[in-house]
Amino acid sequence: MKYKKVFHLQSSLGNQHLEVIWKHFAKQATSSVIVKSGKAFLLVTIVESSKSLDHLNFVPLTVEFRFRYSSIGRIPEAPQRREGKITNEEILISRMIDRSLRPLFPKNYRKEVQVLAHLFSYDPMVDLPSLGINGASIALALSPIPWKGPVVGIPICCSENQWFLGPKKEENTEKDLDLLISFSNEGPLMVEGEGREFSIHLFLQAVQKGQEIATPFIRNIEAWKEELGFSFREESEEVLACPPELEKALKAYLFPHFQEIYLLSDLHQRKEKLEELESKLSQDIQEGSFLTDSPENLSFENLPPLSTLIHSLYLKYCRQRTVEDKIRIGGRGLDEIRPLEMEVGLLENAHGSAYFGRGDSKALVTCTLGLPEEQERISSLEGPKENQFILHYNFPPYCVGDIRRNYSPGRREIGHGYLARRAFLPVLPSPSKFFHTIRIVSDILEAHGSTSMATVCGATLAMAHGGVPLVRYVAGIGMGLIQEENQTLVLTDISASEDFLGDMDFKIAGTRKGFTAIQMDIKIHGLSEKSLQLALQKGQMALNKLLDAMENKLPQPCSQISEMAPLLFALEFPYQQLPPLPNSITIEYEKRIATLEYENLPSLQVPLFFPLSFHPPSNEDQTWYALPLSIQVLENSEKNNNYT
Numbered sequence: 001m002k003y004k005k006v007f008h009l010q011s012s013l014g015n016q017h018l019e020v021i022w023k024h025f026a027k028q029a030t031s032s033v034i035v036k037s038g039k040a041f042l043l044v045t046i047v048e049s050s051k052s053l054d055h056l057n058f059v060p061l062t063v064e065f066r067f068r069y070s071s072i073g074r075i076p077e078a079p080q081r082r083e084g085k086i087t088n089e090e091i092l093i094s095r096m097i098d099r100s101l102r103p104l105f106p107k108n109y110r111k112e113v114q115v116l117a118h119l120f121s122y123d124p125m126v127d128l129p130s131l132g133i134n135g136a137s138i139a140l141a142l143s144p145i146p147w148k149g150p151v152v153g154i155p156i157c158c159s160e161n162q163w164f165l166g167p168k169k170e171e172n173t174e175k176d177l178d179l180l181i182s183f184s185n186e187g188p189l190m191v192e193g194e195g196r197e198f199s200i201h202l203f204l205q206a207v208q209k210g211q212e213i214a215t216p217f218i219r220n221i222e223a224w225k226e227e228l229g230f231s232f233r234e235e236s237e238e239v240l241a242c243p244p245e246l247e248k249a250l251k252a253y254l255f256p257h258f259q260e261i262y263l264l265s266d267l268h269q270r271k272e273k274l275e276e277l278e279s280k281l282s283q284d285i286q287e288g289s290f291l292t293d294s295p296e297n298l299s300f301e302n303l304p305p306l307s308t309l310i311h312s313l314y315l316k317y318c319r320q321r322t323v324e325d326k327i328r329i330g331g332r333g334l335d336e337i338r339p340l341e342m343e344v345g346l347l348e349n350a351h352g353s354a355y356f357g358r359g360d361s362k363a364l365v366t367c368t369l370g371l372p373e374e375q376e377r378i379s380s381l382e383g384p385k386e387n388q389f390i391l392h393y394n395f396p397p398y399c400v401g402d403i404r405r406n407y408s409p410g411r412r413e414i415g416h417g418y419l420a421r422r423a424f425l426p427v428l429p430s431p432s433k434f435f436h437t438i439r440i441v442s443d444i445l446e447a448h449g450s451t452s453m454a455t456v457c458g459a460t461l462a463m464a465h466g467g468v469p470l471v472r473y474v475a476g477i478g479m480g481l482i483q484e485e486n487q488t489l490v491l492t493d494i495s496a497s498e499d500f501l502g503d504m505d506f507k508i509a510g511t512r513k514g515f516t517a518i519q520m521d522i523k524i525h526g527l528s529e530k531s532l533q534l535a536l537q538k539g540q541m542a543l544n545k546l547l548d549a550m551e552n553k554l555p556q557p558c559s560q561i562s563e564m565a566p567l568l569f570a571l572e573f574p575y576q577q578l579p580p581l582p583n584s585i586t587i588e589y590e591k592r593i594a595t596l597e598y599e600n601l602p603s604l605q606v607p608l609f610f611p612l613s614f615h616p617p618s619n620e621d622q623t624w625y626a627l628p629l630s631i632q633v634l635e636n637s638e639k640n641n642n643y644t
Contacts, residue, residue, distance in 0.1 A: 186526025197514030352466020365458035393417035450478030
């Protein structure tokens with residue numbers, strides 16, 4: 001059938017098959033595809049608006065991935081028994097699809113595009129993010145939208161030097177490297193993943209193997225697109241929509257002022273100077289002193305606001321200056337990290353706390369140690385899950401000087417928190433030795449680039465201050481890229497302005513031993529292996545500098561947890577026959593005695609009132625046996641110290 005295609009992803013890493021049917025369902029959408037893989041059945045629809053939203057300064061693309069509970073044969077647990085608001089898992093998949101598609105839209109494209117992906121049947125052996133990326137890519141490729149795809153999402157994993165296509169759920173806990181990479185013909189576009197302190201070499205191997213699988217898949221999509229008669233609709237990539245003569249006049253007026261503003265190290269001073277420049281230019285336009293030597297037909301009618309024009313030209317100037325002089329905004333060198341600020345123990349009631357600042361990005365991070373039953377409970381397609389380690393990232397409006405309603409966490413906060421959480425998974429203490437639930441909360445106080453990586457650094461210090469025995473300290477850094485025809489520049493510790501003017505946002509977290517989490521988004525159509533390797537090498541150097549500074553502030557985790565935290569014991573005994581045991585255990589703390597009476601062995605969980613130290617019975621004639629007992633010590637306002 002002409003509208004049906006089967007794609008075979010065959011490689012030494014394993015085989016996967018996708019069956020795609022175009023325009024079978026949802027025929028009123030601009031484009032739609034059904035994607036089948038194993039038992040998985042995904043419907044992806046694309047709808048393009050007929051109107052252009054020219055007042056926007058970004059591509060109005062929205063992506064939403066949702067699954068139906070019927071896909072796993074379950075009824076939703078919500079009281080109304082229907083799917084509710086979008087879950088964190090769906091948000092994370094939606095973000096990965098969005099980040100894979102967005103770079104290939106024309107930069108000045110302003111028609112609203114909505115991508116909806118609905119999962120109607122689930123297969124645990126099919127990777128959902130890559131299924132969504134591939135379905136959306138094919139649907140966009142088979143549409144009249146001017147999108148420079150296709151892209152292909154490849155889940156690629158390594159475990160004990162064995163490579164395979166993801167997900168292979170039964171092997172998740174043993175993966176040395178777990179990546180999802182989106183590829184175009186020119187290289188990787190998006191990377192999301194984690195690993196157990198993996199090396200640069202291992203990561204580059206994954207990219208090479210993924211590109212080998214992706215390239216023939218992309219060719220097959222392009223061949224099907226040609227067979228169906230779709231041709232690419234060329235559109236201008238120019239963002240600044242004003243006549244060349246007017247742009248030339250604006251540059252002549254603004255660039256001399258930009259020269260002074262560019263070298264100011266203080267963000268607030270730069271903002272004030274740009275606002276003053278906008279006021280001056282606006283006044284000159286009104287008084288007729290601007291464009292006196294230019295053609296009379298030039299005007300600002302039907303153009304973006306003056307502030308938008310100035311900002312766009314300022315970023316152009318900054319990019320040009322960085323390339324030509326190798327000096328960045330504020331006078332920084334290419335490899336220079338912004339000034340660091342660190343404090344620990346700011347908050348007396350918090351079990352652990354830290355303040356971490358890097359330039360104009362600052363985070364206040366707290367660590368709270370809770371009981372095992374306080375673990376995060378998640379309802380997912382694979383069934384209920386529990387997380388002993390929780391990390392929440394908050395981005396309040398004041399951190400960027402905005403005024404807006406402070407609703408529940410948005411997609412950005414959920415995505416950044418998830419990335420920061422992944423960075424710590426390889427270095428957390430074993431749950432069999434450290435029983436506490438760990439909750440990290442990062443509140444961003446000021447934001448100007450790489451706040452998720454500031455969260456990683458702050459969380460390390462907060463946990464260390466709270467007595468969490470991390471295997472190694474973890475740091476995070478944001479790397480950038482400017483790629484011109486004749487040269488490629490890698491920027492260390494990018495600011496928000498450099499994120500806007502550059503071609504890449506590459507977040508790297510790791511220890512001295514290797515990387516633990518990685519996230520890459522690029523704005524060009526692909527990245528060379530050489531540029532990728534250079535960014536990773538410079539990123540590792542930056543991580544080591546950060547770790548030096550963090551260890552100088554707090555050389556190692558505190559040996560004891562906070563007195564405010566619950567104290568958890570695990571008493572073990574050898575496997576041997578035990579004589580009759582006493583029916584209670586006495587625990588003494590600062591002349592206060594608490595007696596535990598138990599009936600059910602071998603395990604018992606009992607709450608007490610104070611942070612206690614454990615003492616065996618004082619009767620020397622009585623033999624003491626360590627019981628397989630888990631003791632949980634809590635703060636409580638009640639006075640009764642006896643529990644059954």
